[in-house]
Amino acid sequence: MPYVVTQPCCADASCVTACPVNCIHPAPGEPGFATTEMVFIDAATCVGCGACVTACPVGAIVPDHALRPDQRPFVELAAEYYDVFPHADRTPVALVPPPRRPVARDLRVAVVGAGPAGLHTADELLRHPGVGVDVYDRRREPHGLARYGVAPDHVDTRGIARLFEVIAAQPGFRYRLGVEVRSRADLPEAYDAVVWATGASADRALGVPGDEGVLGATTLARWANGDPEVALALPAVERAVVVGAGNVALDTARLLVGPRVGATEVSVLGRRGVEHAALTTPELVGLAGLEGVDVLLRSAPPEGRGVRERLLTDLAARRPTGRPRIVLRFDAPVTAVLPSGVRLADGEELAADLVVGAVGHEHQPVAHERGRLRPGEYVAGWAKRGPRGFLGTTRADAQESVATLLDDVEAGRLSPSRPHRPRASASSS
Structure with missing residues (x-):
């Protein structure tokens, strides 16, 4: 009983790493991961254990016998993918980079923007002990376009909110909602770094008369x-x-x-x-x-x-x-x-x-180097790459920006934190 992925992928990679037989591709480290439209389960090697179903944060994986007639093309899509990329060598599920040294001090980071880019950035930062993240947004509700900009009938895609709730529940995470931040001067001085993860604010005009x-x-x-x-x-x-x-x-x-x-x-x-x-x-x-x-x-x-x-x-x-x-x-x-x-x-x-x-958004990405505007200031999401890509793209470039930020910490490029009070537990304001 093979399982089938039935919608574009959020590239959380949870299903990939949960699979005991490495039958979901492209996987982290393989060409196309986080930039492809979706991942695919190899029907020839899937053992039907259902581990991927439990791991998927958006409920996109179902057994092949439970597919609706309109979902059957996803079986063919997977078959087409493995015709082109057979993965006979079964490369590692995830190419693990060398471990990074733990952050030596209490690192405080402000992330501006509580949409997918900001929350993926916070998640990447909180994987490292010693890091605390405050996520700011001018609105009093988080999740950005994932809350209000997704088509109302895309119930599965809107399920990404469950993943965001898991991120926000981590120790060291704190929301600062209902606070507008336009420049670093609007933030308390105690932050070592700020990551701008704000999206596009306006639909692009058609550019024709009328x-x-x-x-x-x-x-x-x-x-x-x-x-x-x-x-x-x-x-x-x-x-x-x-x-x-x-x-x-x-x-x-x-x-x-x-x-x-x-x-x-x-x-x-x-x-x-x-x-x-x-x-x-x-x-x-x-x-x-x-x-x-x-x-x-x-x-x-x-x-x-x-x-x-x-x-x-x-x-x-x-x-x-x-x-x-x-x-x-x-x-x-x-x-x-x-x-x-x-x-x-x-x-x-x-x-x-x-x-x-429906021709896009009015937004131009800023010039950056692997997410770095300057030591201490970084970008992620549409602020970094412009209004394009998928949820998986957002996670991938958050990983790059966080890696650059931590490189700067290790190289001593950030100014030491100013004294500040101990952090509160995760909360919303």
């Missing part, structure tokens, strides 16, 4: 998740247009045809060809299996025999049944936003009651 009134996809998701900072009064929406062809665009389309909005037709417009679409295969699997909605492709499907190509070919062959529909269109750049919809490059006008932009 885009001033376009609603950002993140703003829409925050509204749907009950973010008290978002006051949004949507009009009655029968037809909508989503500009963008990534995972966020698909999330937005599902939200729009769902009960919160109730649109009957949503057009998802990709600027380039389908072969260049930024949407990931796991998200496409989820969209293709959406119940009660017609999902259609109105572009030529790409050539090829992989799972992704077969899914898109199937969508191109589907016909509407009268249910609410999501229509994917590629090679359809928007050249203007009109009062009644959008205009495409070929002159076609699509009528819409609502236009949503």
Whole structure:
């Protein structure tokens, strides 16, 4: 009874290290780990013990006999991966770096940002005895976009909050919520170092005439998740247009045809060809299996025999049944936003009651060296790499930034801590 991973990976690596037969790849130390869309279980060597199920923090692993019909493509995805990367040598589960010397003194670090980047950074720091971490955020609720920016129907992804709760329960961790920190001058002087882990604050504009009134996809998701900072009064929406062809665009389309909005037709417009679409295969699997909605492709499907190509070919062959529909269109750049919809490059006008932009965030990463701005100040997450990547990418670059910070400690590049009171136990303020 092999097990199957059924969603993009958070790259926590818990399932990898829990597996007694090393059948989950890519593993830490192998090419692609923390940057790939997901990890894969080798059905040929899985012994069905279920250790990975217990270890997975987001509940993404199920036995193959329990897969829903719309989840069956994940079996094929895993088979495709092992056709290309057979892992016959069964390299070590984790390439363990040389042990780092314990921190010789009480090291206090402020992490600014309580989203995934900040919490992964805190977790990496707290693996080292002698380190205490205060996590600041201007909001009174932690978890950032993982709380308010994830699609409401991504229940499994939202389960990452369980992992964050485990991180926050560690000795040496403390929240400082409801505190806005704009520069190091806003922090107490007792900290040895600060890690900036703040994300993007605004949806990127479309950059075409008339885009001033376009609603950002993140703003829409925050509204749907009950973010008290978002006051949004949507009009009655029968037809909508989503500009963008990534995972966020698909999330937005599902939200729009769902009960919160109730649109009957949503057009998802990709600027380039389908072969260049930024949407990931796991998200496409989820969209293709959406119940009660017609999902259609109105572009030529790409050539090829992989799972992704077969899914898109199937969508191109589907016909509407009268249910609410999501229509994917590629090679359809928007050249203007009109009062009644959008205009495409070929002159076609699509009528819409609502236009949503899903083309990324307004955020430029800062210049850094392996996460170091200067000794004592570091960056992680989107502040470091820009608004891209997966949860696994966030953990990987947190590891790099923390390693750089500890290198600076060992090299004596940080000023000694000023005297301070003993740390309190983990708490929230």
